[in-house]
Amino acid sequence: MNKTAILAALLTVVSASAFAQESAGTNITGKEYPKINPDRTVIFKVDAPTAESVAVNLGGRHEMTKNSDGQWEVTTPPIVPGFHYYQLIIDGVSVSDPNSKQFYGSSRWQSGIEIPEVCVDYYLDKDVPHGEVRMQRYWSELTQSWRVCNVYVPAGYDENLSERYPVLYLLHGAGEDETGWPTQGMMYNILDNLIDEGSAVPMIVVMDHGVAAIQGIDSRNMFDFTAYEKLVIEELIPMVDSKYRTLADREHRGICGLSLGGFQSFTIAMDNRDKFAWLGGFSGSGKGPGTTADLYDKSMNDDFRLIFISTGTKESPQMYATVKNFHDILVNAGVKHVFYQSAGTDHEWLTWRRSLYRLVPLLFK
């Protein structure tokens, strides 16, 4: 081939690649970059004229180079679909991308990018009746503070005034807060869509901030949930059952969380079997990461209508082993449960959206 032929061939490929290149949905309105290609490679551009080096940290470090317009630019390898945090590294300093919206995770605000999945819409906003996420403030005697939790009520909650609903307590992970599930998790779309198609029963979902500082309770060990458990049982549940039209018994109450919230869910539910009949943990399950087999036995089959655990298949070996070991403990103890594995995803929101999507149709039936 001569040069013209090569160029023509390349242009053919380029034009195929350029099909439906799109600005990320997580960009600040009007910002063109980052831009996602159909092969899930991502183009980042940054204005930093005096910087010596710029890189993107998104599932690994991608060095940027100055393009002919004087902007720093890089095209990453294909990125796994779903929501990912990322940061820019400018002259060695990790900073947020001014083009991106900011999300709270790992105890800090970070840039985030949503890589769309092809032919997947269960967590997208569809033309279905929408529930609401209500910011619920409540006074805690235990912590001597006003606390805030987010409460999802299903579509029709304010119309069907004689109806009462089951309640799922849905916990976040370490370094997150009550905004995780309704923001990165898109839980309202997942619930709206499943309820509308008839796969899930209408339910209330309570997303509290899973940390409580109570005088006299030592909370220095992050896996000691004594304080938060006390708050859930003595204050959160009574508050929810008094403010919302709940079905206020164990048969209509579930608890589930991601990562640290999964350990919390198992600890709280197993200590309070009179309160919860439905139990789940995503990328974190059992009473803690190093839990021992002697804590679990067949009585769980009688006490829980469903036990659901999950993990991403691409989580770190250590994270994966935590869930897999707990699965093995349950199998050996003869405890019935669902063990869902999200294909190709890490310790990240796509694993947890998928897990919620798998769990919710099984609840309260």
Place this chain on the structure above:
Amino acid sequence: MNKTAILAALLTVVSASAFAQESAGTNITGKEYPKINPDRTVIFKVDAPTAESVAVNLGGRHEMTKNSDGQWEVTTPPIVPGFHYYQLIIDGVSVSDPNSKQFYGSSRWQSGIEIPEVCVDYYLDKDVPHGEVRMQRYWSELTQSWRVCNVYVPAGYDENLSERYPVLYLLHGAGEDETGWPTQGMMYNILDNLIDEGSAVPMIVVMDHGVAAIQGIDSRNMFDFTAYEKLVIEELIPMVDSKYRTLADREHRGICGLSLGGFQSFTIAMDNRDKFAWLGGFSGSGKGPGTTADLYDKSMNDDFRLIFISTGTKESPQMYATVKNFHDILVNAGVKHVFYQSAGTDHEWLTWRRSLYRLVPLLFK
């Protein structure tokens, strides 16, 4: 930019695009093309030295041109994930691609290509205990012929000899046969994976050939299922219940099908409510495409433990309307049901794999 800079920029794009280009899994072993790019464009190559024109018919016609090696070649636009039939058109004649395995659909054998989904493995072969698909021959007095159906038995069927299982009758569409679900549908992987993770109860799945020619019954109208219904009730179910360790009552028997098989399922189940308590139709539901509202009422809520209907959101307006209209009929009649919509898929196997994946965890619970 000068020409060298353009070329360098293009090569960067090409090298990103070339990441993980793969021969299609549906190719005959050892055949390099068709090859799938990470952006789901597909490269086809065909040896046809004396042909005047060659095209690929895959979701539209893609004209091929002769490359410098004398082969016909084209790169398609991005193709939706999942399994798709395709044909070559050589000098106006529609033929199969000699590089591809052949699949039975639309009453003929065709080439097929599987476009992989990112981070999706529910229909893939995983390291879990495997059930078996057994070719079951049986004599039919009604048709005076030997018939064949495929029967899936779950892992452990031959070990747990005291266990009996619920049965799902799973029907194919028009122009297909009993090989559709176990081949294009990959139903054995879907069942194996769901059962292994604890989401589905172990069950037997019967995939019969949904056509029966019985003397004295007029079968010229494809939507008149009198003959096949008679065979299912009088011969197929008794055969299955005698040869397999089934739970042989309505509470443990479901029927579900795709497209024409969906219409069959509703017709057969509603005529025989003493036989089936679980009912589904994928891309075809109700007693036929032009079904009327007067046939459906709230008695279905008592008679069926689950009614599941589904469609792809990218089906033709006519196909989509058939299912949507039936959904509206059920809503208006106050009949509880699940209405699942597969995002971005057409009247095709990915819609039906997804529908089966959504249905099976809800069955026999």
